[in-house]
Amino acid sequence: MTVSKLPEFTPKAAEFWATIPVSVKPQLLANVFCGHCRGAVKIVDYKGTVKSGDLVLNGHCAVCGGEVARLIEG
Numbered sequence: 601m602t603v604s605k606l607p608e609f610t611p612k613a614a615e616f617w618a619t620i621p622v623s624v625k626p627q628l629l630a631n632v633f634c635g636h637c638r639g640a641v642k643i644v645d646y647k648g649t650v651k652s653g654d655l656v657l658n659g660h661c662a663v664c665g666g667e668v669a670r671l672i673e674g
């Protein structure tokens with residue numbers, strides 16, 4: 601369950617993700633805004649894509665299961 605394999609990322613997104621410091625990644629993944637929970641939640645089952653030079657993570661809220669997204673500026 602907690603095995604850290606790389607989720608579904610496009611090659612470009614994987615490249616982008618690799619440039620982010622390991623110490624920062626957990627913070628990015630644990631501070632995603634959920635409209636249902638109205639606060640910062642953890643993103644799970646996420647995919648990564650690159651749009652306009654920014655990394656976009658699309659996944660689900662760990663609390664309510666709703667769809668959430670996180671944009672990481674390039």
Ligand SMILES: [Zn+2]
Nearest residue numbers: 634637661664
């Ligand atoms: Zn939620």
